[in-house]
Amino acid sequence: MASVLIVAFDGLQPAQVIPELMPNLSSLAANGVTFTNHHPVFPSVTRANVASLSTGLYPGRHGLAANTLMMREFDSTQVFSALEPNLAEVAAKTGRVLLAPTLAEILSQNGQEYVAIGVGTSGNAYLQNPTAERDGGATIHPEFTLPYSLHEDITARFGPWPDETRPNTPRMAQAVKIMTEYVLPERMPAVSLIWSSEPDKSQHDQPVGSDLSNAAVKQADEQFGILMDWLTQSGRAADTNVIVISDHGYSTIITTVNVEALVREAGFPPSGEPGGVAVANNGGAVLFYVTDGDAETAELLAEWLMGQEWCGAVTASDAVGEIPGTLPASVVGNQGPRGPEITMSFRWSSDSNSAGYHGKVFSTGGGPGRGQHGSMSKHEMNNVMLAWGPGFKRGITLDVPSGNIDVAPTILSLLGLPGGDAMDGRVLAEALNGGPDPGTVDWSAELYSTERRLKEKMYRQQIKLSVVGDTTYVDQGNSTLGWR
Incomplete structure (x- = not known):
């Protein structure tokens, strides 16, 4: 049975996957499956989407509503940031961080292992496998590991993690080294994940398409190329399904x-x-x-x-x-x-920014002209998914709606394991070898709208969804405010 390698690029937009910026990723896309109508969950923030990637569920069901949130059973009056120290406290006090089994737990129940390496936030890494201490597998991050005892072993073998920089390439290079020298050849998990914090970290500092953003994208692609070269040289490419994702799109x-x-x-x-x-x-x-x-x-x-x-x-x-x-x-x-x-x-x-990337939005933080996400903008609710390997069709582009909630059930299907039926996401069968012709997949659009008369103005909003079977994806949502 072929294993699965997930490679995540935080905040990568589909428009950035071009040969001039990302030749390695573009090559994989040309030879695999490109999902052009792919969606994050809303809010389009990282940790809500990591939890959806981990569980195959919408945020309402997995219980990790956003990057900053309240869990009333943990603290009924205070919001907190979903970072590892806080999430560990949630687990200690309430017994669970997420309200449903993760992919890592399901694999463990079936005698398989999930190992993740991430150089983004500690909360992102924690949510990849929050029960690793109990159920096995691992999460590896510069600040900690799960199980916690693994951190000392990783540091002793590979040395201390480099300081965080912009772009954050030194840390990603360390992660690739750990993945290719330890995780893949020695642990050989059924599913592994490596998470690049770029281009997100750089794009929060400077606009999408800026020199810093472009450098971050190019360097992230170089690290991806090193990873793919290892798969080829080790002979593992033939039995590895590679899924490339981003967690959300971007705006200015x-x-x-x-x-x-x-x-x-x-x-x-x-x-x-x-x-x-x-x-x-x-x-x-x-x-x-x-x-x-x-x-x-x-x-x-x-x-x-x-x-x-x-x-x-x-x-x-x-x-x-x-x-x-x-x-x-x-x-x-x-x-x-x-x-x-x-x-x-x-x-x-x-509207476009100075580099020609579409999407502008109000924000709670950052600064004018810098990058941001979290909203229901169509530019943030469209993200990257590519797939390549023995389980996938080759050289096709799909416009059938898909989403981050589909990743876990699709992986379970590739591995022949149960658990996907209980998820909100669906198996992306149209992308799999032996799957249906994409043109035969029925899907539709739904539009929800409402309005309210205020004292002097009229508020109107619309939310647009795409629907495939029982699975829905948020395309966009926005409002207008005008004089009555």
Whole structure:
């Protein structure tokens, strides 16, 4: 049975996968499968998408709502960043970080192993295999490993990790070395993953298409080439299915908005107080948790948000009922026991930045002209997926909708293992050898829209989805605010 190697490039846009910037990735795409209609989950932030890659579920079901979030069973009044120290505390206090089995757990139950190496955030790495101490497999990161005892062994063998730089190539080179000298030849896991923090880290500092962004992309591609050369030279290419993904697309910041300060100025006190609101900033999106899930507070907050020029699509959880002008959180896969009462995507446009890359958006952080993501912009809700290997068709381009939620069930199918049927994602059978002709796959578009009359203006929003069978993908969501 062929193994699976996942190679992730944080924040890589489809428009960046061109021979001039990424010759190695472009070559793999030409000889494998290119998924042109691929989607992250919303919010289009890394850790929500890592959890969806790990579980095959929408955020509402896996319980990791965003990079910054609240878990009320952990702390009922404070939001926190989903980084390893905090997630380890969540696990210790509540018994679990994610609300469903991960790919790593399913592999373990079937006598197989999942090993991940990541040089992004510690939270990203932790979510790859949060139960490795108990279930086996491993996660390797510059700051820690799971199991924790492995960190000392890795450092003793490969030396200390290089300092983080922009681009973060020295750390990625170390990760490739560990992957090709230890993980693949010695542990030989059924599934392995290597996560490049580029071009995301560089694009948060400078715009997509800047000299720094282009250097980051080129150097990440060079490291990918080293990895692919090892597969060929070791004879492993013939029995390795390679899946290349990014976690989300990208936009350029219009301007930043201090949402929490504005919420307080509007009269909403901090979480824990009557009528209070906790604000979880996530770049292009903001999650709002109201004290005790109070429906009246949620309604007042939603109405206030809709009157702001930077407010895009707004969803509300079932717990607060139907709020005029909002759409249900379930439409975008965010309904669940840990979900916020209100979620807002910032308003966005398709304007180009100075390098010609489309997509501009308001943001909670960063700075005007720099890169950002998190929103429901179509430029952030379209990301990269490529596949190559003995299990995949060769030299084809698919426009059938797909998403990060499909990666886990597709891998389980490639390995002949159960577990995928319980996932929100689907097996990408049209890409597999022996699978159906892509032209025979039925899919459709759905449009959800609503509006609300405010005192002087009319707020209107639309969310567009693509649907394949029982699986839905968020294409985009935005709003308009005009005089009545």
